Amino acid sequence: MLEVRNIEAGYGRSRVLFGVSFTVPAQGLVAVLGGNGSGKSTTLKALAGLVKPTAGEIVWDGERIDQVPAYQMARHGLVLVPQGKEVFAAMSVEENILMGGYHRRHEKAQLRHDLEELYALFPRLAVRKKAFAGLLSGGERQMLSISRALMAKPRMLLLDEPSAALAPKVVGEIAEVIRGLRGRGMAILLVEQNVAMALELADEIHILREGRVAHSCVNGPGVDIASLQEFYLGQGAA
Ligand SMILES: Nc1ncnc2c1ncn2[C@@H]1O[C@H](COP(=O)(O)OP(=O)(O)O)[C@@H](O)[C@H]1O
Ligand SMILES: [Mg+2]
Structure with missing residues (x-):
């Protein structure tokens, strides 16, 4: 289980997160929604070790990880899929995938096996494996x-606006x-602006506004786009 406890973070002197808290259960799927600039990506970057929280704690399976450097986070099982679908354009599809397994590049047979598994999951990528990304x-x-990201064998996937x-x-x-990965036991933190997608997939939903959690709810009957939109737009704080 991942526990984000009251974290503050920012860039230089500008603070972006003002005490963000939420949890993601093992094998759970939690969505964080919010408008542009609300701090969604900064939250994920803090979880991936790319931004150091200046206050608060991030605890993963009982262990504090908020000071773990980004390059070690994959070993802890947390892997970020950054916003913007960035790929190495001048490398082949397969070379791009293998980059995700770089830290275990000596496990050749296992990597090959994992690659074949990914091609089964994404047949389009198998067809295009030699094409430039x-x-x-x-x-x-x-x-x-x-x-x-999957080549790094995450226990939790951090997805930044995949839609x-x-x-x-x-x-x-x-x-x-995403549903399939979750079905295979992976925990997922899904950051989205697509409210419908979050409602379709998530167990719990948190709405960020100006670096604070403005609303949290368990997804279920009575939770719909209209009920979330008011928090999203900033009218439902009271
Ligand atoms: N690398 C950066 N340097 C300085 N400010 C940043 C940087 N990245 C984001 N910000 C600022 O932090 C705030 C939150 O950004 P971000 O976390 O990317 O929001 P979101 O992902 O919800 O759109 C915005 O005001 C943005 O301009
Ligand atoms: Mg973002």
Whole structure:
């Protein structure tokens, strides 16, 4: 289980997170929603060790990880799929995927096995494995970005707006992939602006506004787009 306790973080002198708290149960799927600039990516970067919290604690399976450097976070099982579907454009699809397993590059047979598993999960990537990643569609790049993260064998995947700038059909495919990973026991922290996607997938939902959790709820009957939108837009704080 992941516990985020009252973290503050920012960039230089500008503070972005003002005491953010939430938990993600082992094998749970928790969504963090919020508008542009509300601090969603900064929260994920803090979890991935890319931004050091200046206050608060991040506890993962009982161990504090808020001072663990980013390059060691994969060994702790937390892996970030960054916003923007970034890939190494001039490298092949397969080379991109293998980059995610770089820290275990000596386990050749196991890597090969994991690669084949990923190709079964993403048949489109298998077809295009020799193509330059820069030539992929947006949906394929998102799948590639997720595949690269999966090569690091995460116990928790941190997904930053995987549905952004994708056609509805492709968003549906990504949602299926996320559901499948969760079904295989992976914990997932899903950051989104797509409220419908969060409602479809998440057990719990938190809404960030101006670096604070403005609303938290368990997803279920009575939780719908309208009920969340008021917090999202900043009218439901009271
Ligand atoms: N690298 C950075 N340097 C300085 N300010 C940043 C940086 N990244 C984000 N910010 C600022 O932090 C705030 C929150 O950004 P971010 O966490 O990316 O929000 P979100 O992901 O919810 O859109 C914004 O005001 C943004 O301008
Ligand atoms: Mg962001």
